[in-house]
Amino acid sequence: MEIIAPGDKFFHDIPEKIINDTRYMSYFKDCIGVIDGTHVDARIPVEEQAAYIGRYHSLTQNVIAACDFNMCFTFVSPGWEGSAHAVRIFKHAVMDPKYNFPAPPPVDAGYPLQRGYLRPYLGTRYHIPDFRRGHINAE
Template identity: 30%
Template sequence: MSKTTFDMLCQRLSTFLSYDDTTFRRAIPLQMCVGVALWWLATGVGYRTLAHLFGISSASVCLIVNDFCQAMRDELLREYIQLPQLDELQNIIRGFKTCWGFPQCTGAIDGSHIPVIAPSEDHTDYFNRKGWHSVILQAVVDHRFCFTNINVGWPGSVHDSRVLRNSDIYDKAERGLLFPNLTDEIQGIQVPIMLLGDPAYPLRPWIMKGYPDTGNLTDDQRYFNQRLSRARMTVECAFGRLKGRWRCLAKRLDVDIALVPTVIAACCTLHNVCEKHNETYGEDLPAAGPPEATGEDGDPVGAVDTQPLRVREALTQHFATQR
């Protein structure tokens, strides 16, 4: 992180991280507080190790980390993580079409498991299918690897489709409030603005996924799946960069389970801060923790929507003409 970005964080968070002197000791300076919090989020080292490194107490490290993450969520999250509107929406649609060759796309959606220490209560709820405890981060990512929406806190045993159906994204989309009604005619079909998802999600007018591979796919259908998968790599790359920068997320988060969503939200906000301020990213950093669980088909039985099926077929024919 550059000094310019560091100074911006100090200025924006000064109200939340300015402590008063006491009779016994001077308050820890603002710049040190921000440095302590960033160091812990970027490394995940123990509080005692960090306390020795900065010459403060372990209790002070714990307090600073908690206050910093809370301040990031309260002060900067809504500014740096928000669904695109108007010109920004058009920029993202053009970006996906230019960079990834997928029209009418305004983001890719997926879930990532963040390892956590098994909580003392209801720990089985957090035990995911890969055999470790986690909390789910659902995120929508644009073509520049920035988060435009996050949903954090569901236990690791919950399926991705259930997380989606209980999120604000799903509620707004089903009520027609997620995106403006802007369509583009492709192969004679009006194609709406949409998100791209994996097989774990339902096929809806506002979320597109590939054809289920039952062994009978045509060449055109396989090519469509390849094009969609290539565009969806934005969200996979974003998760990799998130965990590469803020490595506390790539190991078990050693904080109270009630604080886990706040820490994850702070890291997602910091990710966008770094991306939007053009901070460099070291490709040699570890990009992920334990392997991700693969999703299952999220379409409810007997509830197939014919419109997205027609849209998917139109896009399939459109891509076939470009081969």
């Protein structure tokens, strides 16, 4: 098994890209990176395919990854069924100590409602197909 881990495993240092840019420093000084997921095409034996059918009805693996501000991976969890929800994969990675998930220092936000993680703004479009659907009405 290959181990992917952050260089500063206790996150003491503020990334240079943040500390040297006054536009971002006040907002991201305590941010250690980003987590996102993607679906990757999969080749699965016929008897196991049902669980790997993703939301577009193709066989996929759901993969979550975290990276730092230098665009270096600090965590990758591949191989999940295409039907697995991102929150399920995230919680599994965070809760099981064998994965050595790079946990941030304690802060006052939650993702998903969990100490130390900021979640996306509710109602904000993040996936490419969402942007193709047209204009968002401002309220």
